[in-house]
Amino acid sequence: MNDDPGLFEIMHSLRAMRRLKPDPVPPAMIDRILDAAIRAPSGQNTQPWAFLVVTDADGKRFFGERYRYWLYERFGEQITRDDPHSALGRSINAARHLADHMHEAPVLLMVMGKRDWPFAVPAAERQGKAPPSYGSVYPCVQNILLAARGLGLGASLTTMHQMFEDELHAHFGIPSDYGVVAVIPIGYPQGRFGPVSREPAASKTHYEHWGRQRRD
């Protein structure tokens, strides 16, 4: 495939990009992202995902107002308390920036999952608000983040909508048999992609039995 960016390079430089430019995202890019999203695995290949692409001002404002309210409601104390130059402080500042500017993101991509879980329970007996099978939707979400990064778009994974999910259902007409799993603001990034630093895998990996090193 031409112009196909390197898989490992993309995985290693997939930072959450919370500062986005207002420039619109071409619909063809959204199509390409979603066409990658649906290649993800899902339990028994049920493909329980659905997508809502929000680009109009009303919908973004509706979401952004509630997102911002809940960010400050939940993390307001941390926001004022933390050293803005510490790693946590920088992360909180970026989260606050995202919340303050959520409505300006060119695209808000909502990823839904069908409440089809557990399979063994007949649909009629399942609790109305049972969560979707996250294990059958989050691989698709990760494909979305990777595909966006692969196209040079910034994105970040947010789940704060859980605090006001009923309002989303009502406003956007989302059927009750779907749960909203994640909301992903997408746009051209203000900053640059770069390597993501993490705790090394070796510090979290065990061999044959928990607590054992690899025998070399």
Added chain:
Amino acid sequence: MNDDPGLFEIMHSLRAMRRLKPDPVPPAMIDRILDAAIRAPSGQNTQPWAFLVVTDADGKRFFGERYRYWLYERFGEQITRDDPHSALGRSINAARHLADHMHEAPVLLMVMGKRDWPFAVPAAERQGKAPPSYGSVYPCVQNILLAARGLGLGASLTTMHQMFEDELHAHFGIPSDYGVVAVIPIGYPQGRFGPVSREPAASKTHYEHWGRQRRD
């Protein structure tokens, strides 16, 4: 990066590979897979994952026996009933093959997640068996599947261990504050990678409001 396979090509050809060759997988490949895995996003960057790499015969037999028992227990009726040539029948045959040969997979990679969720609840008050935050572990799981595919290795995502997770904890010494999220058998594939077919994204995508098409 040299020898970096194309991101979109890999996402589009990531089939579940349930028929694996017995040839060992070089440890350096596992290292590279896990180094990609940990680049995934997680809620508040908590990186709650941990990995258990099982390659010895005892551990694989222990897991394989239980996996096979539960596969037949849960899907035995379907296994005998479905047309082996239908899409579902072929999928069930592949699942049965995987179960019958699980202990022969060169590597069983268990992915654990810390039971740190919900954050708002103090650890001491959380239910002992609360699931980990799947949203903070499945993106890492998808990176593992993609990285394996990128290196030419076959893998598949299994969650049947949920039927006997307590036994896994006891046998492999997994601490109770970690839950096992997925078990991924990895090896060189017997078959070929190829395009994965799915319901088209367009059939699952809504614009601005559930049920609306894109305005072009």
